[in-house]
Amino acid sequence: MLHAPELMISCTSVRVPIARAHSESLNLEFEEDITPEEAREILRTAEGVKVVDDPLNGLYPMPLDATAKYDVLAGRIRQDISRNDKKGLDMFISGDQLLRGAALNAVEIAEHLVKRGLV
Amino acid sequence: MKTKYNVGLVGVGAVGTEMIKVLKERAFPCGKVQVFASRERDEQILGETYHVLKADENSFAGMDIVLFAGKTDVAIQLKDAVVKAGAKMIDNSRAFRQDPDVPLVVPQVNAEDLDWNKGVIANPNCTTAIMLEAVAPLHRAKKLKRLIASTYQAASGAGAPGLEELELQMKEYVEGKPLTVKAFQHQLTYNLIPHIDKFDEQNWYTLEELKMRNEARKMLHHPDLLLSCTCVRVPIARAHSESLNLEFEEEITPGEAREILQASEGVRVVDDPLNGGYPMPLDATGKYDVLAGRIRQDISRTDRRGLEMFVSGDQLLRGAALNAVEIAEHLVKRGLV
Numbered sequence: 166m167l168h169a170p171e172l173m174i175s176c177t178s179v180r181v182p183i184a185r186a187h188s189e190s191l192n193l194e195f196e197e198d199i200t201p202e203e204a205r206e207i208l209r210t211a212e213g214v215k216v217v218d219d220p221l222n223g224l225y226p227m228p229l230d231a232t233a234k235y236d237v238l239a240g241r242i243r244q245d246i247s248r249n250d251k252k253g254l255d256m257f258i259s260g261d262q263l264l265r266g267a268a269l270n271a272v273e274i275a276e277h278l279v280k281r282g283l284v
Numbered sequence: 285m286k287t288k289y290n291v292g293l294v295g296v297g298a299v300g301t302e303m304i305k306v307l308k309e310r311a312f313p314c315g316k317v318q319v320f321a322s323r324e325r326d327e328q329i330l331g332e333t334y335h336v337l338k339a340d341e342n343s344f345a346g347m348d349i350v351l352f353a354g355k356t357d358v359a360i361q362l363k364d365a366v367v368k369a370g371a372k373m374i375d376n377s378r379a380f381r382q383d384p385d386v387p388l389v390v391p392q393v394n395a396e397d398l399d400w401n402k403g404v405i406a407n408p409n410c411t412t413a414i415m416l417e418a419v420a421p422l423h424r425a426k427k428l429k430r431l432i433a434s435t436y437q438a439a440s441g442a443g444a445p446g447l448e449e450l451e452l453q454m455k456e457y458v459e460g461k462p463l464t465v466k467a468f469q470h471q472l473t474y475n476l477i478p479h480i481d482k483f484d485e486q487n488w489y490t491l492e493e494l495k496m497r498n499e500a501r502k503m504l505h506h507p508d509l510l511l512s513c514t515c516v517r518v519p520i521a522r523a524h525s526e527s528l529n530l531e532f533e534e535e536i537t538p539g540e541a542r543e544i545l546q547a548s549e550g551v552r553v554v555d556d557p558l559n560g561g562y563p564m565p566l567d568a569t570g571k572y573d574v575l576a577g578r579i580r581q582d583i584s585r586t587d588r589r590g591l592e593m594f595v596s597g598d599q600l601l602r603g604a605a606l607n608a609v610e611i612a613e614h615l616v617k618r619g620l621v
C-alpha cells in the first residue's frame with residue numbers, strides 16, 4: 166500500500182482480553198530526521214487520525230476511547246531514545262478494528278469509487 | 285556460619301504476602317520472623333496468625349536480613365536503621381536501584397554484584413527482572429546492542445489495590461453498575477492503559493520505561509546498551525508479558541537462542557507454536573521460571589543479528605518476592621550474612 170517494497174517491518178501480534186479496538190506500540194525509523202513535534206503537526210493535518218497526546222492530563226490512545234470512532238488515535242509520540250540520531254520515533258495508537266479495520270474502510274472505498282467515477 | 289537467620293519483613297501487601305509464601309516453599313533457614321506494616325495488628329497470612337508491628341527506627345535489633353516490600357518512602361526512611369542494626373536490607377522499591385553503592389541484582393544475571401554490597405541490595409523493577417532473566421544469557425553469548433520492548437503488565441503489578449480494582453470493576457461491569465476508578469488513571473476492564481508510573485517531561489517516556497533501560501544497563505554492566513520501551517497496563521490479574529526485539533553485536537539464530545536459554549536457570553523455553561505452545565501470563569502465574577518463546581529471526585533485518593521473542597513472567601515472584609528470597613539465599617551461600 167505504501168509502494169515501498171523494501172520497507173522493513175517486524176511485528177508481534179497479541180490477543181488481549183478487551184472487547185473492541187486494536188492498539189499498537191510502534192517503533193519507527195525514518196530516512197530523514199523527524200521530531201515528535203513535527204510528527205504531531207503532520208498527523209494533526211492528516212485525515213483519519215486524531216492526535217491524543219497530552220500525557221500529563223492522562224490523554225493518550227486507549228481502546229475504550231477508540232471504540233466506535235472513525236479516527237485512529239495516535240499518541241505517546243516521542244523521540245526514540247535507543248538511537249543516537251533523530252530518525253527514530255515511538256508511538257502508541259488505538260483504532261476501531263471493526264470500523265477503520267473493516268466496515269468504515271469498505272464503505273469509504275465505495276464512496277471513493279463513486280467520487281472517482283469508477284462505478 | 286549461622287544455621288538460622290532472623291528475618292524481618294516490612295510490608296504485607298501483594299509482594300509481602302508472596303515473600304512469606306516463598307520463604308516457606310523454599311525452606312529458607314529462618315530463625316525468628318517478624319512482620320511489619322503501617323500499623324500494629326494481628327493478621328492472618330496464608331493460614332497463620334502473625335502479630336504485625338509498626339516498623340520504626342528501633343525495630344531491627346538482632347535481625348540478619350530485612351526484606352522490604354513496603355513503599356519507596358518507607359525504604360528510604362528505615363534504611364539507616366537496618367544498616368546500623370547490622371542487618372542486610374533487600375529492598376523491592378525503586379529507592380536505591382540507581383545508587384552506585386547499592387547492587388541491583390537478579391541472581392541468575394549478576395549474583396557476583398552481591399559481593400560489594402554495603403548492607404543494602406536492591407531488587408530491580410519487575411519488568412526489568414523478567415526481561416533480563418531471558419535476555420542476559422543471550423547477551424553473555426552474543427552481546428546485546430539494542431532492545432525495543434513493548435510490555436503487557438498485569439493489574440497486580442500496582443499492588444494489592446490494583447488487583448482489587450480490576451476484580452471489582454469486572455463485577456460492576458457484569459452487574460451493569462458504574463465502574464470504580466481509583467488505583468489506575470482510567471478504567472482498566474476492557475481497556476489498555478499506556479501509562480505506568482510518572483512521565484519524564486524531558487523525553488515523555490514514563491519512569492517505568494526508563495527504569496527498563498537504566499536498570500538493564502547497570503545489571504548487565506553495559507552502560508551503552510540502547511533500549512526503548514512502551515509499557516502498557518492490560519486487564520489481567522497477574523504476570524507481566526513483554527514483546528522483545530533484540531539486536532546483537534554477533535549473529536544469532538533462533539535455534540542457538542533456544543539452546544542457550546534451555547541451558548539457563550530461571551527461564552523456561554516454551555516455543556512449540558503449532559501445538560499452541562508459547563508464553564502466556566496465565567501459564568507464568570505462580571511459576572518461578574520466566575517463560576520465553578515465539579523466538580524467531582527478525583525479518584526486518586537483512587543480517588542475522590536480530591531476534592524477536594515473547595516472554596511472560598510472574599512479576600510478584602521473579603519480579604519481587606522470589607527474587608528477594610533468592611538474593612537472601614545467595615547472601616548465605618556467599619557467606620555475606
Ligand SMILES: NC(=O)c1ccc[n+]([C@@H]2O[C@H](COP(=O)([O-])OP(=O)(O)OC[C@H]3O[C@@H](n4cnc5c(N)ncnc54)[C@H](OP(=O)(O)O)[C@@H]3O)[C@@H](O)[C@H]2O)c1
Nearest residue numbers: 295296297298299321322353354376377410441443444604
Ligand atoms: N506488585 C508488584 O508486582 C511489584 C513488583 C516488584 C516490586 N514491587 C514493589 O514492591 C513494593 C511493595 O509493593 P506491593 O505491590 O506489595 O504494594 P501493596 O500491595 O500496596 O503493599 C504495600 C505494603 O506496604 C506497607 N506499608 C505502607 N506504609 C508503611 C510504613 N510506613 N511502614 C511499614 N509498612 C508500610 C503496607 O502496610 P499496610 O498493610 O499496613 O497497609 C502494605 O502492607 C513497592 O515498592 C512496589 O513498587 C511491586
